Amino acid sequence: MKSSVIIFPGSNCDRDMDVALKKFGFKNQMVWHNDSGIPKSDLIVLPGGFSYGDYLRCGSIASKSKIINSVVDFANSGGLVIGICNGFQILIETGLLPGALLTNKYLKFICKNVYVKINNSENKYFKNINKNILELHIAHNDGNYFCSKDELKSLNDNSQIAVNYCDKNGNISENVNPNGSINNIAGIFNKSKNIIGMMPHPERVIDPYLSSKDGTIFFENLIKNLK
Amino acid sequence: MKVKVIITLKNGVLDPQGKVIQQTLNGMSFTDVKEVRQGKYFEIEVDNKDEAKSKEKVEDMCKKLLANLVIEDYKIL
Numbered sequence: 001m002k003s004s005v006i007i008f009p010g011s012n013c014d015r016d017m018d019v020a021l022k023k024f025g026f027k028n029q030m031v032w033h034n035d036s037g038i039p040k041s042d043l044i045v046l047p048g049g050f051s052y053g054d055y056l057r058c059g060s061i062a063s064k065s066k067i068i069n070s071v072v073d074f075a076n077s078g079g080l081v082i083g084i085c086n087g088f089q090i091l092i093e094t095g096l097l098p099g100a101l102l103t104n105k106y107l108k109f110i111c112k113n114v115y116v117k118i119n120n121s122e123n124k125y126f127k128n129i130n131k132n133i134l135e136l137h138i139a140h141n142d143g144n145y146f147c148s149k150d151e152l153k154s155l156n157d158n159s160q161i162a163v164n165y166c167d168k169n170g171n172i173s174e175n176v177n178p179n180g181s182i183n184n185i186a187g188i189f190n191k192s193k194n195i196i197g198m199m200p201h202p203e204r205v206i207d208p209y210l211s212s213k214d215g216t217i218f219f220e221n222l223i224k225n226l227k
Numbered sequence: 228m229k230v231k232v233i234i235t236l237k238n239g240v241l242d243p244q245g246k247v248i249q250q251t252l253n254g255m256s257f258t259d260v261k262e263v264r265q266g267k268y269f270e271i272e273v274d275n276k277d278e279a280k281s282k283e284k285v286e287d288m289c290k291k292l293l294a295n296l297v298i299e300d301y302k303i304l
Contacts, residue, residue, distance in 0.1 A: 056293070060292065093295070099297060100298040102240065102241060104243070107243045107247060148297070
């Protein structure tokens with residue numbers, strides 16, 4: 001399986017993602033934002049970070065990069081695209097995913113482990129996953145997912161909500177909502193579920209000596225589903 | 228000519244920074260401040276003397292980049 005991680009000026013989780021993808025069997029290649037195309041891939045990842053210093057709005061400048069046209073073409077032809085954290089913000093700014101990511105409700109940069117519950121496993125990302133509550137890491141200032149009531153209805157109707165913040169038993173409540181996101185939304189899909197954007201970082205929890213192992217579960221399951 | 232644009236969060240979109248500014252003003256004894264909404268201001272120098280055409284161009288820029296219309300409104304001054 002071949003994957004590509006796109007690097008923007010200010011990306012800082014690109015190498016973590018590279019390490020994670022290779023650890024679980026992907027042949028990963030790094031692609032610079034100004035390159036004119038993406039080498040043949042089964043998966044494209046937009047990594048976390050602070051592309052263009054979060055100028056204007058997080059992800060807005062990166063969403064106009066030269067490489068984005070190739071990402072959009074790949075996504076529209078059904079290719080799998082993951083956006084983590086800043087990558088999620090970029091996917092939203094390109095219009096590939098709906099809604100917006102606002103500044104965290106309590107104006108704090110949040111860096112901690114959280115639990116998320118998988119809301120829909122009928123897709124390449126979560127199909128046959130053996131755990132539906134994952135302990136992942138978040139680190140962001142602008143992860144407060146927002147959308148209109150109509151959009152929220154459409155997300156629910158089309159089963160586009162991928163993961164919600166929850167407690168370790170899977171209860172979804174305001175108490176475990178770290179950033180003020182509507183309905184504790186931590187990640188969403190596009191309608192056809194080939195694109196996922198989420199604030200939590202699975203690539204940060206792949207080493208049992210340093211972290212939880214739930215990122216391992218995510219990546220192992222993903223590559224199994226792609227084979 | 229120079230075109231000026233103000234971008235603000237739409238009504239109903241949470242503005243935590245505005246809220247903190249309001250609370251701080253209240254704490255500084257500006258007790259009659261009921262709400263603060265903060266936003267962005269742009270001055271765009273367009274190489275075109277035609278005001279209507281310049282503003283039309285800036286409006287296009289607002290829609291395509293400067294504002295996120297899901298959460299923000301723009302006003303060309």
